[in-house]
Every structure is written in structure tokens, then in C-alpha cells.
Amino acid sequence: MTAPALLEDAAFGADPGRWPLPAAQTPQQRWLRAVAAGGQGRYGAALAELDRLGRQRTGGPLPSLARSTRASLWRQLGWHDRARGLDGQALALAGSAAEPVADALIGLAADALGVGRFAASARALQRAAPPVADSGSARLPVRLAWVSAELAMVRGDGADAIGHAERAVALAAALPSARHGVKSRVVLAAARCAGGDLDASRREADAVLADAGRLGLVPLQWAAACLLADIGSDERSRADLVALRDHCAQTVIRRGGVWRTR
Structure with missing residues (x-):
């Protein structure tokens, strides 16, 4: 696989955890590197790529x-x-x-x-x-469904949230992007929690936690661990989940992320 194809596969394909990534030769490839690094929680690397991109004429x-x-x-x-x-x-x-x-x-x-x-x-x-x-983008309807589900959740409309999240999962299934699939399932787990179906939420979150870890998607692994630490897991103790959640957060910090504390 060529370097441009590897970058595309890491950013929007089946290998989102690839690291190190090939060097960027074009502005488009630099953007792909930033997207892929961000998905892994390598915020320092991602922002550095975007800084370099900003200095190029595009x-x-x-x-x-x-x-x-x-x-x-x-x-x-x-x-x-x-x-x-x-x-x-x-x-x-x-x-x-x-x-x-x-x-x-x-x-x-x-x-x-x-x-x-x-x-x-x-x-x-x-x-x-x-x-x-x-x-004509296949990824944008997925993003629209994510935020629509999140808005329904904070408004207390669990049924609407589940509907948007299920649409995101279905749309993401047609994409080559493993990251979009995992994120959609995290949103669905949260929506089912908001809708009161804690058993279904646990099952989805347990499965997606394992997939996020396998794929190297640390921010999504952190999100799933946070949810499970609150609602319980069928597969892990709360102590293990809290330890994993904190480990993911510390990994993000080591990789240049600066959490906002409220």
C-alpha cells in the first residue's frame, strides 16, 4: 500500500490505530495525518500537523x-x-x-x-x-446523526436520541471508516442509557470498549469506559473501569492533550 493510501486508511479506513504514520507529501496528506492522529488521542501531533498546514498555501x-x-x-x-x-x-x-x-x-x-x-x-x-x-459525502450524514442524538439526549428525549444513533450506526456501516463505526456505537450506547434501557446500553458499551481498545482509538475507549463506570458493566468491575478511564485520560495528556476541567 502506498503512503497516501496508508494515510487515507488511517484517517477514514480500516486501520485507524496505525502509528507511526507515513510522512505527508501534500497539504491533503497533512490533513489526513492530523485526522488520524486525533482519532488516536495524539492531540499534540494532530495540532502540529494543522499548524504546518496553516503555513502552506492551499x-x-x-x-x-x-x-x-x-x-x-x-x-x-x-x-x-x-x-x-x-x-x-x-x-x-x-x-x-x-x-x-x-x-x-x-x-x-x-x-x-x-x-x-x-x-x-x-x-x-x-x-x-x-x-x-x-x-454527496457519506461521512457527513453520520456526523449530523451523532450531534442530533446528543442534542436529543440532553433534552431528555431518549427515543429520539436512539433513533438518531441507530441511523448513525446504519450509515457508518456503509463506510470504510472503522472510527466512524465505533463512534456511532458509543453514541448509541449513550442514547440507550438516556432512553432507560441500561441492559442494552451495557452490552453495546462493553463491546465497543473492546473494539476501541483494539483499534487504538483512545478517546473513544475513554468515552465508553466513562459510561460503563457510571452504569456498570457485564464484563468488568467498576474499579477496573475507573482505572482504564484514568489510564486513557493520562495517555491523552502524554500525547499532548489538555483537558478542560470544570
């Missing part, structure tokens, strides 16, 4: 997508206000191109959700739906 959707990616990295660490500014920049740079517009709007919806601005989040999701449809 056209098309890449400057906008790079800012959306940077926003996503900060949002995963709890910095929703910081992410909001970056997603705003991404939207301004997107022009009329459907894919970066949709990415930026979905990001803005997630940013608003993270600071409790639920009405603003819903408006951003509504604005995102047409460019998602126009983009």
Missing part, C-alpha cells in the same frame, strides 16, 4: 476543513468555546462549497450543545441538513 475546501478539524480536537477535550471560534472561521472560509459548510455547521451545533445553548444547536443542525444532502 486552495479549495482544505483551509476550512482544517479549521473544523482543529475545532473538533479542542471540543473533544472539553474546550467548546475555543472550538466555536474555529468553527466560525471554518464557515467563513467555506464559501459556497457544501462539504466544508456542512462540517462547520455541524461543528457549531456541537459547540453550542457543549455550553448548554440547545436552541442554537438545533438551529445549526437545521442549517446543516441541506449542505449535508448537497455534499
Whole structure:
């Protein structure tokens, strides 16, 4: 497999845990390296790639997508206000191109959700739906379903959350991206918890915890461990889950992530 193909496979394919990654030869490959590193919780490496990308002259959707990616990295660490500014920049740079517009709007919806601005989040999701449809991208409907499920959860609508999460799982199954599949199942486990089906939530979270670990997706492993530490597991003790959760958090810190503490 060529270096560009390996980078694509790590960012949006079957091998999201590959490390080290091949060196980037083009701006697009640099973005792929950032996406792949972020999925592994290597936030320092991902942000460094985006810094290098920002110093290169690039056209098309890449400057906008790079800012959306940077926003996503900060949002995963709890910095929703910081992410909001970056997603705003991404939207301004997107022009009329459907894919970066949709990415930026979905990001803005997630940013608003993270600071409790639920009405603003819903408006951003509504604005995102047409460019998602126009983009022809297979990954964007999955992202839209994730944030729609998360918004339904915080609003206390478990049934709606499960519906969006199940749609994300079905859509992700048609993608080559293992990371999108695992993230969709994490969202589904959380949605089933919000809907009151703790047994189904445990089963899903136990399975996805193992898959996230096998694939090297530390942030998603952390998310599944957090959920199971709260609701219990059929396979692990709470002490083991807390230890795993803390180990994942420390791994992220060693890899350059800075958690926001509330």
C-alpha cells in the first residue's frame, strides 16, 4: 500500500490505530495525518500537523476543513468555546462549497450543545441538513446523526436520541471508516442509557470498549469506559473501569492533550 493510501486508511479506513504514520507529501496528506492522529488521542501531533498546514498555501475546501478539524480536537477535550471560534472561521472560509459548510455547521451545533445553548444547536443542525444532502459525502450524514442524538439526549428525549444513533450506526456501516463505526456505537450506547434501557446500553458499551481498545482509538475507549463506570458493566468491575478511564485520560495528556476541567 502506498503512503497516501496508508494515510487515507488511517484517517477514514480500516486501520485507524496505525502509528507511526507515513510522512505527508501534500497539504491533503497533512490533513489526513492530523485526522488520524486525533482519532488516536495524539492531540499534540494532530495540532502540529494543522499548524504546518496553516503555513502552506492551499486552495479549495482544505483551509476550512482544517479549521473544523482543529475545532473538533479542542471540543473533544472539553474546550467548546475555543472550538466555536474555529468553527466560525471554518464557515467563513467555506464559501459556497457544501462539504466544508456542512462540517462547520455541524461543528457549531456541537459547540453550542457543549455550553448548554440547545436552541442554537438545533438551529445549526437545521442549517446543516441541506449542505449535508448537497455534499454527496457519506461521512457527513453520520456526523449530523451523532450531534442530533446528543442534542436529543440532553433534552431528555431518549427515543429520539436512539433513533438518531441507530441511523448513525446504519450509515457508518456503509463506510470504510472503522472510527466512524465505533463512534456511532458509543453514541448509541449513550442514547440507550438516556432512553432507560441500561441492559442494552451495557452490552453495546462493553463491546465497543473492546473494539476501541483494539483499534487504538483512545478517546473513544475513554468515552465508553466513562459510561460503563457510571452504569456498570457485564464484563468488568467498576474499579477496573475507573482505572482504564484514568489510564486513557493520562495517555491523552502524554500525547499532548489538555483537558478542560470544570
